[in-house]
Amino acid sequence: MTKVIKGGIVVTADRQVQADILIEGETIKEIGPDLKGDEYIDAEGAYVIPGGIDPHTHLEMPFMGTTAAETFETGTWAAAAGGTTMVIDFCLPGADGSIKNAINEWHRKSAPQICSDIGYHMAITGWNEQIFDEMKYAVDAGVNSFKHFMAYKGALMVEDDEMFASFSRCVELGALPMVHAENGDLVDLMQKKFLAEGKTGPEWHARSRPPEFEGEATNRAITVADAAGTPLYVVHVSCEQAHEAIRRARQKGMRVYGEPLVQFLTLDHDEYLSTDWDHSARRVMSPPFRGREFHDSLWAGLQSGSLQVVATDHCAFTTEQKRMGLNDFTKIPNGTNGLEERLAVLWTQGVETGRLTPEEFVAVTSTNIARILNIYPKKGAIMPGADADIVVWDPKISKTISASNHKSIIDYNVFEGTKVTAQARYTLSRGEVIWAWGQNSQPQPGRGRFVPRPAFNSAATALSKWKALNSPRSVQRDPLNIPAGV
Ligand SMILES: NC(=O)NCCC(=O)O
Numbered sequence: 512m513t514k515v516i517k518g519g520i521v522v523t524a525d526r527q528v529q530a531d532i533l534i535e536g537e538t539i540k541e542i543g544p545d546l547k548g549d550e551y552i553d554a555e556g557a558y559v560i561p562g563g564i565d566p567h568t569h570l571e572m573p574f575m576g577t578t579a580a581e582t583f584e585t586g587t588w589a590a591a592a593g594g595t596t597m598v599i600d601f602c603l604p605g606a607d608g609s610i611k612n613a614i615n616e617w618h619r620k621s622a623p624q625i626c627s628d629i630g631y632h633m634a635i636t637g638w639n640e641q642i643f644d645e646m647k648y649a650v651d652a653g654v655n656s657f658k659h660f661m662a663y664k665g666a667l668m669v670e671d672d673e674m675f676a677s678f679s680r681c682v683e684l685g686a687l688p689m690v691h692a693e694n695g696d697l698v699d700l701m702q703k704k705f706l707a708e709g710k711t712g713p714e715w716h717a718r719s720r721p722p723e724f725e726g727e728a729t730n731r732a733i734t735v736a737d738a739a740g741t742p743l744y745v746v747h748v749s750c751e752q753a754h755e756a757i758r759r760a761r762q763k764g765m766r767v768y769g770e771p772l773v774q775f776l777t778l779d780h781d782e783y784l785s786t787d788w789d790h791s792a793r794r795v796m797s798p799p800f801r802g803r804e805f806h807d808s809l810w811a812g813l814q815s816g817s818l819q820v821v822a823t824d825h826c827a828f829t830t831e832q833k834r835m836g837l838n839d840f841t842k843i844p845n846g847t848n849g850l851e852e853r854l855a856v857l858w859t860q861g862v863e864t865g866r867l868t869p870e871e872f873v874a875v876t877s878t879n880i881a882r883i884l885n886i887y888p889k890k891g892a893i894m895p896g897a898d899a900d901i902v903v904w905d906p907k908i909s910k911t912i913s914a915s916n917h918k919s920i921i922d923y924n925v926f927e928g929t930k931v932t933a934q935a936r937y938t939l940s941r942g943e944v945i946w947a948w949g950q951n952s953q954p955q956p957g958r959g960r961f962v963p964r965p966a967f968n969s970a971a972t973a974l975s976k977w978k979a980l981n982s983p984r985s986v987q988r989d990p991l992n993i994p995a996g997v
Pocket residue numbers: 569691747795796797798824826845846847
């Protein structure tokens with residue numbers, strides 16, 4: 512059975528071309544004019560883009576005394592409605608600290624629920640021999656990236672020496688270290704100080720995590736990565752201080768990748784000043800939303816290439832869960848939504864304003880992510896042989912984002928009231944239409960697959976080669992010229 516996506520403008524990370532796409536089974540067979548097939552999908556007047564990949568989600572993740580409400584089913588369904596065909600979700604070890612058990616637990620939860628494909632990152636939340644050993648288990652199981660939390664002191668945070676040990680292990684395994692870069696010690700101090708002063712509202716969440724804390728930690732993580740000789744991926748970059756550190760490292764030739772979130776590009780820290788407690792608490796996340804001046808820095812990073820990908824960090828809690836922190840902002844579960852909205856908001860506020868080209872949009876929402884996370888060109892590409900994860904992207908469907916019609920399980924939306932001017936007309940996952948605008952599509956839990964991601968992407972391999980050729984060597988001395996020991 513073949514399908515042809517007909518009459519659209521195919522947009523990839525490097526070009527736009529008017530062409531049809533022939534799909535055979537789950538993969539792309541041919542791209543060209545006037546293709547014939549058994550079925551046709553109308554792309555007239557629309558762009559045809561690789562399915563979005565969200566490199567940063569937390570579905571059903573146990574966190575801060577509760578569990579993220581968004582399930583693997585509702586999360587991947589919301590993603591499909593928004594044009595995202597793959598998510599990379601964060602696996603978190605449980606009380607036993609085992610990476611192996613965490614991966615098995617994530618498979619157990621996700622497999623029967625996911626509507627489209629999934630991959631995992633693994634969190635490193637401490638350091639011991641078991642973690643050292645099980646990092647290899649993770650890589651062999653197709654999990655090739657490890658997140659290190661420099662914040663959440665007393666819970667997930669790791670120290671610099673632990674990061675160095677883990678980054679060095681990543682070098683051996685050909686895996687990619689990632690960091691949540693905030694100075695956790697200082698955040699902890701500020702939180703305690705504010706609470707002691709009776710400052711308990713959600714506005715103090717943001718004030719306890721200023722951009723300087725993020726910039727310092729980003730610099731520190733880059734220093735650790737340089738010492739260990741590894742590329743580095745900085746998640747949820749929210750401010751110029753962190754962006755500046757990444758820019759500087761890249762100028763020195765380091766392979767440091769930066770991931771702003773669509774929330775950080777568009778939403779303002781004034782939201783924390785709302786007199787409606789729920790409104791502010793629903794937007795509590797770490798790092799927090801920043802001021803408009805930082806949005807400009809992040810957009811510039813996407814334009815110039817110093818920042819490479821846009822994610823959501825989708826970690827969705829209900830209002831009831833947020834109210835766990837009614838009298839103490841440090842107990843508000845951290846996280847916001849964005850999976851369904853990422854592409855439409857980025858298109859409307861990026862491409863429609865001329866900040867991004869359609870090609871850059873494809874690069875930062877899909878292709879760059881697939882390349883960095885080593886699943887390109889199976890994912891993130893429109894070329895023969897690639898998975899037919901494709902979106903017919905209609906730049907003429909407008910809507911106003913609202914919790915009243917979103918697919919997410921939560922009872923609010925941080926983009927509520929935002930007007931967007933483009934939507935997925937069709938979303939295809941491995942050749943199957945899983946979402947059709949206005950056609951009462953239904954979720955198909957269990958049809959998604961886990962996609963293993965191999966280790967040793969080309970950046971890791973190149974850096975290891977460079978380090979091996981250029982690392983300092985001991986001076987060879989004639990034993991006769993070495994003074995005898997005293
Ligand atoms: N970002 C956030 O507030 N919640 C999810 C956990 C994390 O990524 O730090």
